[in-house]
Every structure is written in C-alpha cells, then in structure tokens.
Amino acid sequence: MTTPLKSDALLAVEGLGIQVGGKRLLRDIGFSLRPGEALTLVGESGAGKSLLAQAIMGNLPPALQAMGQITLDGATTRAQDAAARRALWGRKLALLPQEPSLALNPLARVAPQLAEVYRLLHQQRPSAASAQAEQVLGAAGLGGAGSHYPWQLSGGMAQRAVAAITLAGGAPVLMVDEPTKGLDAHWRGRMVELFQGVLKAGGCLLTITHDMQVAQALGGQVIVLRHGQAVEQGDIHTVAAAPQHAFTRQLLQADPAHWLPFAEPSLGEPVVQAHGISKAYGAQKLFAPLDLELRSGERIAVQGPSGTGKSTLGNVLLGLVAPDTGRVERSARLRPHAFQKLYQDPVGSFAPHIGLAQSLRDAARLHRCDWKAVQQRLAQLRVPEDLLARRPDQVSGGELQRIALARVLVAQPALLFADEPTSRLDPITQQEAIQVLMGAVQETGAALMLVTHDPHLAAAVGTRTLDFAQG
Incomplete structure (x- = not known):
C-alpha cells in the first residue's frame, strides 16, 4: 500500500x-x-x-x-x-x-x-x-x-x-x-x-x-x-x-474492556503465606509490613504505580529475594519448581545464545513433560514451530512472550507469578494467551498472581485485588 x-x-x-x-x-x-x-x-x-x-x-x-x-x-x-x-x-x-x-x-x-x-x-x-x-x-x-x-x-x-x-x-x-x-x-x-x-x-x-x-x-x-x-x-x-x-x-x-469475568474458582490449601514482610532498596521503601495468604485456585490481581514494588513482592514470595522483615512460608508438600515466575521482560528470561527449541526441550526434560504436550501448548498460543529454530533476539517481543508462557506452563506450577504477561501482545493474541493461562490454572488448581496496569484485565481475571496505590 x-x-x-x-x-x-x-x-x-x-x-x-x-x-x-x-x-x-x-x-x-x-x-x-x-x-x-x-x-x-x-x-x-x-x-x-x-x-x-x-x-x-x-x-x-x-x-x-x-x-x-x-x-x-x-x-x-x-x-x-x-x-x-x-x-x-x-x-x-x-x-x-x-x-x-x-x-x-x-x-x-x-x-x-x-x-x-x-x-x-x-x-x-x-x-x-x-x-x-x-x-x-x-x-x-x-x-x-x-x-x-x-x-x-x-x-x-x-x-x-x-x-x-x-x-x-x-x-x-x-x-x-x-x-x-x-x-x-x-x-x-x-x-x-x-x-x-x-x-x-x-x-x-x-x-x-x-x-x-x-x-x-x-x-x-x-x-x-x-x-x-x-x-x-x-x-x-x-x-x-x-x-x-x-x-x-x-x-x-x-480489548479487555469487553471481556466477561472468568468463573470463580474453588479454593484449596494455602500455597504460600507471608507474615509481616517488608522490602526496601536504600531509602526507598517498597512495601510496609504485609501479611498475605494465597490458596490453591486463587487469583490475585496486583496493581499500582510503576516502581512501587509489585515485581519485588513476587520475587519475595517465590524466594528469589529475601524480605527485610518477616517470613514467607511455602507449602512443604510442593516441590521447589512448583513456584514459577513469568517475567515482564521475556528477553531477559532466555539464554541469548541458545535456540528457543533447546530452551523448551531443556524445560520439558527437567519437568518430565512430553514434547507433544509442549507442541500442543504452542499451537494453542499460535506460535509457529519453525520459530523455535531461532534465538530469542530473532523473534518479536510478542512472539517471545508467548513462547515464555508455553515454557513456564511446562513446569505445571502450583503458584505462578505472572508479571505483565501480555504487555507485548496485541488484543486478540492477549485474549487467546489469557485463555490458555486461565485454562492451565483452572485445570491444575494453581494459584495465580497477575501484575497488570489494565483495570479491565484485572477485573476479568482476579478474584481479589492487591492495590499498591492504596499502600
């Protein structure tokens, strides 16, 4: 044209x-x-x-x-x-x-x-x-x-x-x-x-x-x-x-403004419990002492201004970062790999010089997931399998974000912290990706924490909201 x-x-x-x-x-x-x-x-x-x-x-x-x-x-x-x-x-x-x-x-x-x-x-x-x-x-x-x-x-x-x-x-x-x-x-x-x-x-x-x-x-x-x-x-x-x-x-x-809310889940046992946790970097206090319990099947939407500690909270709950005060208790019956994070920046979560197929096959082997199940998940997310022959920097941000979602679901997480998981996706692909994510969560009974700046997406997915703007 x-x-x-x-x-x-x-x-x-x-x-x-x-x-x-x-x-x-x-x-x-x-x-x-x-x-x-x-x-x-x-x-x-x-x-x-x-x-x-x-x-x-x-x-x-x-x-x-x-x-x-x-x-x-x-x-x-x-x-x-x-x-x-x-x-x-x-x-x-x-x-x-x-x-x-x-x-x-x-x-x-x-x-x-x-x-x-x-x-x-x-x-x-x-x-x-x-x-x-x-x-x-x-x-x-x-x-x-x-x-x-x-x-x-x-x-x-x-x-x-x-x-x-x-x-x-x-x-x-x-x-x-x-x-x-x-x-x-x-x-x-x-x-x-x-x-x-x-x-x-x-x-x-x-x-x-x-x-x-x-x-x-x-x-x-x-x-x-x-x-x-x-x-x-x-x-x-x-x-x-x-x-x-x-x-x-x-x-x-x-657009998420037109979505209907997902069905209310059945809640199970606590997956993670936080008691009086807080975190600061230098003089910047991200969140004050906070108590939080997340049960299997539960879906929390996390919202708030940029830089207020939403991603850091997820890192603390997953054990990637230690809290300054308080403690985090993760269910003893769950294996360590049951706690997973879907990163906001998909480029940073892939080894830059390893092909995407190798990254996915390594994850499938680690979590004993059949490769056909991975292929099925990629098809659900409309990821052409020939993209896997490329390195992470050779696909678009939206394509890499969908591949990252397929990879994290291989682990069948009991708790998934999804940090802006659809920010690089067009509305149609976003809707499809969220449906795949919600299907996996509902199928396994996993707990979900979803960070998003979109209030409509938060309302459709979350069963409750944690709003950092409210302190």
Whole structure:
C-alpha cells in the first residue's frame, strides 16, 4: 500500500518490503509524514511492525533483506542502503526500542547514560550535561534513580529512562515501539504528552502500539498490519469509530474492556503465606509490613504505580529475594519448581545464545513433560514451530512472550507469578494467551498472581485485588 510522497515530508516510505530467504515478512508499505504529523502502526504480534522501524533505522538483522525507498528530511535512499541512515541516528532519526533492557548499558548508571547524549550530541560541558540529566530524570519521576544501574529499575522505570534518553537528542523523526507497556495510567498519559510535544515542536512521530487509546490520543493516521500487509489505513479516529476490515473490528472487540469475568474458582490449601514482610532498596521503601495468604485456585490481581514494588513482592514470595522483615512460608508438600515466575521482560528470561527449541526441550526434560504436550501448548498460543529454530533476539517481543508462557506452563506450577504477561501482545493474541493461562490454572488448581496496569484485565481475571496505590 503506497502513498504519494509529500514534498515537505520529514519521513516518507515507498514500497517498503522485508524478506528472509524467499519468505516475505512485510510487503509494499507506504506512508509520508510532514512536520507535526503522527502515524500509528497496530496489528497482530509478529506482523512486522518492529521490523519496519528497524528497516527505517537501517538496523535489520543481516539475514533480512529490505526493499523499497526511504526519504529522510529530503534525502532518498534505497531501503537496503542502511549506512546512510545510520549516520543520522540521534540527530535526525531516533528510535525508542521495544525492549528497554536491550537499550540501556547494564554496566553504567542511568544518569551518566542520559548525560552522555547532552555531552556528545549537544556539546554541553560535563557539569551542565549532568545537571540537565538529573533535571530530566526528576521530571520523569526518576529523581532518585539516576544513580541506579538499569537492572535495579522496574520495567516501567526502565521504560521511562529509555524514553528520556531517546528524546534527549531532539531528533525531528521519532519512532517509538510499544512506548507505554509496563506503565500505569499516570505515566502513560505523561508519555503521550512528551510525544505530543515532539509534534508541536515540528517533528513527526511513528508509533507502534497495541493500545488504541494511546493511538487515538496521538491522533493522525493509522495503519493496521496483518501477516505483513496493510489491511486498513486512514485517519485514526475514523478507523476506530467505523473499522472497514474484519481484522480491525476483531482487534477492537478483543480489548479487555469487553471481556466477561472468568468463573470463580474453588479454593484449596494455602500455597504460600507471608507474615509481616517488608522490602526496601536504600531509602526507598517498597512495601510496609504485609501479611498475605494465597490458596490453591486463587487469583490475585496486583496493581499500582510503576516502581512501587509489585515485581519485588513476587520475587519475595517465590524466594528469589529475601524480605527485610518477616517470613514467607511455602507449602512443604510442593516441590521447589512448583513456584514459577513469568517475567515482564521475556528477553531477559532466555539464554541469548541458545535456540528457543533447546530452551523448551531443556524445560520439558527437567519437568518430565512430553514434547507433544509442549507442541500442543504452542499451537494453542499460535506460535509457529519453525520459530523455535531461532534465538530469542530473532523473534518479536510478542512472539517471545508467548513462547515464555508455553515454557513456564511446562513446569505445571502450583503458584505462578505472572508479571505483565501480555504487555507485548496485541488484543486478540492477549485474549487467546489469557485463555490458555486461565485454562492451565483452572485445570491444575494453581494459584495465580497477575501484575497488570489494565483495570479491565484485572477485573476479568482476579478474584481479589492487591492495590499498591492504596499502600
């Protein structure tokens, strides 16, 4: 789907396609963005949205071949000529990537990483760059986190840190990939305001998101992708109000706001009990002395602002982190592997240099699970088995999140702590994944703790809610 080139476009894409071997992953995508204009890409997980952004950046994996033309600030290059566009990184073209853990240097503290942008791109003196970095981090709610390493941040905090670093360059062409995943409503709104500021300043914005509320707040155009093709394209408000394609209608209808609550479970014996537990990191107190009991079959939805200790609570209950006070009692009749975590960042939960098939087969062997059962679970989650021949960094975030769900269910957990398990999934795939998760939980009688910022998802899944916003 190719659109005419606007003469004053900051970014224009014509006939963009991507293939690997003889397989087309993306075909004939076209659009044009002038100063102040926004475009949102929505669609199914694995449809090629992130690949499109990587092709524009000139950062595709070597095995993938791009076709078509890309125009940036008046200069046109072939899509496969990546070097010319790489020279524009930071100054003219910037990408907020989907996985903050891969964008931040794990060996450097957050504030110096941001200060480096002001020092190198804006030629500020080190003292001025450091002062501006601290000011920007404070505005992002990260005032006390500048001295932290990335691995000390929550998923939402890391997302905000990467956004601050990406925006610091002031590039007029900004692409953002799932920029609001892992963020509560307040910071999601603040992120939208930052992007609107880019548009008001005369930049253009390409957003990849599964959140139609974010897309509508940003305005402009929308392209709906399915199987690597644009099935619908037009004004975002028109498409949201009257979608023409059946897939677009299906996407909108699959939003958790339309879900019915899952059936009430039968509760069994306590799986884990916490008595007076608390946790702090330095001067930051995450949660005060807390008593909690979770019984088999029970489902608790955990909600609250980013960085308030939701993930840390799960780590304490699972025995991954020791509490500062109190104690945790896990049922003695359960084996250690019965306590499992589905990580918010799926990339960080896979060995980077081991193929996905090997990771799944190792888990199946450890937990004595028949491989056919694993294949059945993958089919339920619509994961093509040929994806397993790849490494974790060679599949999309949504695909990897579904594979992570299949892997954790291999262990048949008695307690599953699921930390934002569907944040990288489109609404249709999210609904399917939650149905698979709930089916497994109901079948085995497992207890479930689900961390989510979506109140509709929490209401549909949880039998009770633990709200960190209420202390």
